[in-house]
Amino acid sequence: DQQVKQNSPSLSVQEGRISILNCDYTNSMFDYFLWYKKYPAEGPTFLISISSIKDKNEDGRFTVFLNKSAKHLSLHIVPSQPGDSAVYFCAATSNTGNQFYFGTGTSLTVIP
Amino acid sequence: DAGITQSPRHKVTETGTPVTLRCHQTENHRYMYWYRQDPGHGLRLIHYSYGVKDTDKGEVSDGYSVSRSKTEDFLLTLESATSSQTSVYFCAISGPDRERGKSYEQYFGPGTRLTVT
Numbered sequence: 001d002q003q004v005k006q007n008s009p010s011l012s013v014q015e016g017r018i019s020i021l022n023c024d025y026t027n028s029m030f031d032y033f034l035w036y037k038k039y040p041a042e043g044p045t046f047l048i049s050i051s052s053i054k055d056k057n058e059d060g061r062f063t064v065f066l067n068k069s070a071k072h073l074s075l076h077i078v079p080s081q082p083g084d085s086a087v088y089f090c091a092a093t094s095n096t097g098n099q100f101y102f103g104t105g106t107s108l109t110v111i112p
Numbered sequence: 113d114a115g116i117t118q119s120p121r122h123k124v125t126e127t128g129t130p131v132t133l134r135c136h137q138t139e140n141h142r143y144m145y146w147y148r149q150d151p152g153h154g155l156r157l158i159h160y161s162y163g164v165k166d167t168d169k170g171e172v173s174d175g176y177s178v179s180r181s182k183t184e185d186f187l188l189t190l191e192s193a194t195s196s197q198t199s200v201y202f203c204a205i206s207g208p209d210r211e212r213g214k215s216y217e218q219y220f221g222p223g224t225r226l227t228v229t
Contacts, residue, residue, distance in 0.1 A: 004154075032216050043116075043202050043220030044155070089154055097206075097216040098162070099170060100145070102154040 003027045006103035019077040023090035030092040038087045080110045116221040124227045131190040135203030143206035144186040148199040193228040
């Protein structure tokens with residue numbers, strides 16, 4: 001069973017608008033969450049993370065929101081740029097930081 | 113960019129043959145990981161290492177073994193390759209804050225595309 005789920009395989013957004021990527025998890029032991037971006041034929045690159053003691057973390061155009069009661073997190077990209085077009089993975093781990101669980105990814109296309 | 117290389121980058125092999133993939137880092141980080149990426153599954157952890165000769169299983173470890181005799185190298189071995197192991201394999205290392213328990217982001221290598229025929 002997938003413990004981290006990204007239910008939207010793809011998303012298209014106009015340049016300059018907000019992109020919102022969603023992620024749900026089932027394991028209440030998860031307490032650290034990460035977002036990665038992946039271009040074709042490359043390895044994933046780390047974007048932003050959030051600990052369960054926070055409900056928001058911001059880094060430039062990227063903001064991650066965590067709703068623990070709903071077991072839901074989202075990544076907001078504002079404003080979206082064509083270079084943001086990639087596959088985005090969310091991931092989760094517990095406080096041991098050893099086992100990581102990834103979602104299936106959302107392919108974001110930013111239309112110029 | 114974190115100094116992580118993977119070799120080979122592409123490999124085609126036959127069912128039943130052993131295959132070893134190599135991950136090499138120049139960052140001297142303690143934690144290293146092997147993942148596989150498949151459509152519909154995202155990335156799944158195969159094995160990880162928390163130091164020389166210290167390894168543990170991940171979510172999908174069956175059919176795989178690993179070894180870490182030096183800090184910089186983490187090897188993934190498919191003892192007898194099967195078609196279900198056709199995949200893209202990624203190695204990752206944790207950042208320097210991992211050992212202080214401050215953050216858990218990982219830095220990935222470029223991947224190895226393995227095809228088992």
